[in-house]
Amino acid sequence: MKSKNLLPSDIDISNRLCDSRFRSFETEMVARNIVIMQNAINPDIWTPFSFEEYVNRCTHRVSETERQVLEALVTGGKPVFNTSVVLEPGYLEKCEGEKYKVTEKFLKVLSQFVRK
Numbered sequence: 001m002k003s004k005n006l007l008p009s010d011i012d013i014s015n016r017l018c019d020s021r022f023r024s025f026e027t028e029m030v031a032r033n034i035v036i037m038q039n040a041i042n043p044d045i046w047t048p049f050s051f052e053e054y055v056n057r058c059t060h061r062v063s064e065t066e067r068q069v070l071e072a073l074v075t076g077g078k079p080v081f082n083t084s085v086v087l088e089p090g091y092l093e094k095c096e097g098e099k100y101k102v103t104e105k106f107l108k109v110l111s112q113f114v115r116k
Contacts, residue, residue, distance in 0.1 A: 009043035024085040030069040048099035
């Protein structure tokens with residue numbers, strides 16, 4: 001399946017997106033949370049979301065680190081201070097003010113976790 005046709009419902013999150021090209025547990029966790037949130041909103045479309053919507057959809061206590069990871073997925077850089085991983089920019093885009101939107105680049109990473 002081409003990544004541009006990938007839907008939230010296509011992603012298998014049972015393995016928690018381990019060993020992804022993100023190479024960072026925190027980034028993989030945030031990516032997984034995005035997929036869970038998108039499936040809850042509408043499994044057939046990727047929907048822009050705010051940090052507040054992310055917080056409200058998560059079942060755990062969201063940390064400031066998760067906001068930093070979201071920003072690093074937009075602008076690039078280290079997703080967390082204690083890592084050697086440096087993300088390229090462009091996995092997410094900002095739209096409608098402060099909303100995040102998944103990009104083709106993000107979907108390419110997720111394409112390695114398509115349900116069989």
